[in-house]
Amino acid sequence: MFGLGREYNFTQPNNRGEFEIAEGISSTVFRAILEYYKTQVIHCPDGVSVPELREACDYFCIDFDYSTIRCRDLSAFLHELSNVGAHKLFEEILEELILPVMVANAQNGERECHIVVLTGDDVVDWDEEYPPSVGEEYSQSKYKSDFIGGLVCGVASI
Structure with missing residues (x-):
């Protein structure tokens, strides 16, 4: 992601030499995504909509399904899973x-x-x-x- 021979080249350093990735993804969602790489589970943070979390998962190529996502709002989670299923169909x-x-x-x-x-x-x-x-x-x-x-x-x- 950050190497010299970047195949996908979606990270660019800013004017301070810092890398900015996931433009448009809030720090709260990004923190949850980082936690996924430790635990293989994403806990949907309070105040974050399930569609926003799904978009972040799509961006980072993380499967959005019942084995990787935990939400307090089960209805919104099931609704989003239904949308994913409808798109596949x-x-x-x-x-x-x-x-x-x-x-x-x-x-x-x-x-x-x-x-x-x-x-x-x-x-x-x-x-x-x-x-x-x-x-x-x-x-x-x-x-x-x-x-x-x-x-x-x-x-x-x-």
Whole structure:
């Protein structure tokens, strides 16, 4: 982090020769992060929001999960864990369902792609009375039934 051959070069000395890292991270949070390197556990300091602590963990590449974080505000902690899980689920849906369809359409010269992701409970009625709003002749469906938590997703590219 501070050596001459810094690969990532995210530390720069200030005009007094001191290194300033983690710009925007409060000293209280930084102290908790330093404690993590001794104990492998971060205790969320009083007055620090859980999202602020998660951002610091992301910055320092520390796993933000139940084995590394201890909070008095269990509700906020679980809410943040839920957000992390939702982001991971979205990334999986994007990588496995949406992006391949978009790439295939782009490689075929298409300039427009409309994608709808459906859960297993969703029902879409496309008939003469309620047709799709754009190019029914170009519609296609892709399904993935073994998704996380039993979620069934369908992608319709129109």
